[in-house]
Amino acid sequence: MMRFLNSYARLPESFYQRIDPEPAAAPALIRLNHGLAARLELDLPDSDADLAAVFTGNRLLAGSEPIAQAYAGHQFGQFVAQLGDGRAHLLGEVENAAGERFDIQLKGSGRTKFSRGGDGRAPLGPVIREYVVSEAMHALGVPTTRALAMAATGQPVFREDELPGAVITRAASGFVRVGTFEYFAARRMEPELRLLADHVIERNHPAARDAENPYTALFESVCAAQAELMARWLCLGFVHGVMNTDNTAVSGETIDYGPCAFLDRYDTEAVFSSIDHLGRYAFNRQPTVMAWNLACLGGCLLPLLDPDEARARATGEAVLDRFIPTFTDRYRRELCRKIGLPPDDEGFALARRLLDLMRRSRADFTNAFRALCDAQTAPAPFTALFATSEEIAVWLDDWLTRLTQTGSAEAARAAMRSANPAYIPRNHRIEQAIQAAMAGDFTPTHRLIEVLAHPYEDQPENAEYAAPPRAGERVTQTFCGT
Structure with missing residues (x-):
């Protein structure tokens, strides 16, 4: 039996605004994630009309x-002292019979006092993108917010053009961000800062409770979670697009899928966001940006780390200094797993050599690693992806030699197939689904979601979803939708 706990709503009212979602004109259910709804043990109505009312906020x-x-x-x-949920409503926190807790939030559900002149609504396109990509990330094994439902509002939103509106309902272990800590730190509200840290420890990092200094342990835990997340992103070719501190969840989950994208051809400097003109959030800069974001969090936590400012800074810097080495270790392990080798110096060097060859050949990131899984017995599909045929042949010989030295070839193949997906949310496929949905056809959206639910499985009947974009299909820019 579902029950709302609403622990965040029990914090002081400086943490939020109590406000109901704005009613949608003509709600219509697009998709319900039945598996997630069952895990959350939600008491939901039976009819699509009633479900649409729930997932647009018309019915609580x-x-x-x-x-x-x-x-x-x-x-x-650039620091902005007040942002907040300008088009989102946290419905509350639920706990299932297994003791798992999830926050449930509507996004695109109307204005709040944090809207800053915006309409509080979301266009259909970004709602589809977030549903598709967040659920694909979950299937890929990446910590992420989940998509519970999407529903049309039956009313337009206005950006450059008039667009159909929609609401996404998402679930997470928490929606507290680095920017939430910045909100109270900027106002020197230390009691609220401590309450927030205690809330995050209770919800997301409970092991920190028993540490000598729980707040130092909290910072360490957040840094470790983000190091793991960055390693997973880079080894799947994921580009978040807007790694602002308000888009960095202290739970360690991927949050806010705006102008996100996956690499097709391997490009270390790939930028997709239409507003990232200087490449701040390029693919290869994401770990460094995360270190910067965590430094912002550490600065907020200083009053909690030690009453003496000098000692607090020394403590925070010591924690932060371990982030890049921790990320590098996680990345080494994940990257070596993709080529079936132990994460030693030789394996890591081979993996980096392969990435360099992929970059120079502009090889498809996902397909190259997936083809490598079978390259012991069928090398041609792998080597055909590279322009430098002699160099890739040399690399393949070196890899096969090392693979033979380190253990079972069949075990390596199985491990590689669990690390290298055949299917990712390819940008052109998402765009095709969005364009069809704008014309009223949601079949491509539903099919794409279903294919991506099993990314590591061979799906011969869906082979076209593994293909890179053809000429004219390649997506070079993605948009936030705010």
């Missing part, structure tokens, strides 16, 4: 106490 579930959360943030390096 029993026990829900909607709020809009306050937070600040560094956006492209």
Whole structure:
């Protein structure tokens, strides 16, 4: 039996605004994630009409106490003291029989006091993108917010053009961001900062409770979670697009899929966001940007780390100094797993050599690693992806030699197939699904979601979803939708 706990709504009202979602004109359900709904043990109505009312905010579930959360943030390096949920409503926190807790939030559900002149709504396209990519990330094994449902509002939103509106309902272990800590730190609200840290420890980092200094342990835990997340992103070719501190969840989950994208051809400097003119959030800069974001978090936590400012800074810097080495270790392990080798110096060197060959050949990132899984017995599909035929042949010989030295070839193949997906949310496929949905056809959206639910499995009947974009299909820019 579902029950709302609403622990965030029990914090002081400086943390949020109590506000109901704005009614949608003509709600219509697009998709419900039945598997996630079952895990959450939600008491949902049976009819699509009633479900649409719930997932646009027209009808509240029993026990829900909607709020809009306050937070600040560094956006492209510039601090904004007040941001907050300008088009989102946290419905509350639920706990299932297994003791798992999830926050449930509507996004695109209307204005709040944090809207800053915006309409509080979301266009259909970004809602589809977030549903598709967040659920694909979950299937890929990446910590992420989840998509529970999407529903049309039956009313337009206006950006450059008039667009159909929609709402996405998402679930997460928490929606607290680095920017949430910045909100209170900027206002020197130390009691609230401590309450926030205690809340995050309870919800997301419970092991920190028993540490000598729980707040130091919290910072360490957040840094470790983000190091793991960055390694997973880079080894799947994921580009977040807007790694602002207000888009960095302290839970270690991927959050806010705006102008995100996956690499097709391997390009270390790939930028997709239409507003990232200087490449701040390029693919290869993501770990460094995360270190910067974590430095912002560390600065907020200083009053909690030690009453003496000098000692607090020394403590925070010591924690932060371990982030890049921790990321490098996680990245080494993940990258070596993709080529079936132990994460030793030789394996890591081979993996980096392969990445360099991929970069120079502009090889498809996902397909190259997937083809490598079978290259012991069928090398041609792998080597055909490279322009430098002699160099890739030499690399393949070196890899096969090392693979033979380190253990079972069949075990390596199985491990590689669990690390290298055949299917990712390719940008052109998402765009095709969005364009069809704008014309009223959601079949491509549903099919794409279903294919991506099993990314590591061979799906011969869906082989076209593994193909890179043809000429004219390649997506070079993605958009936030705010």
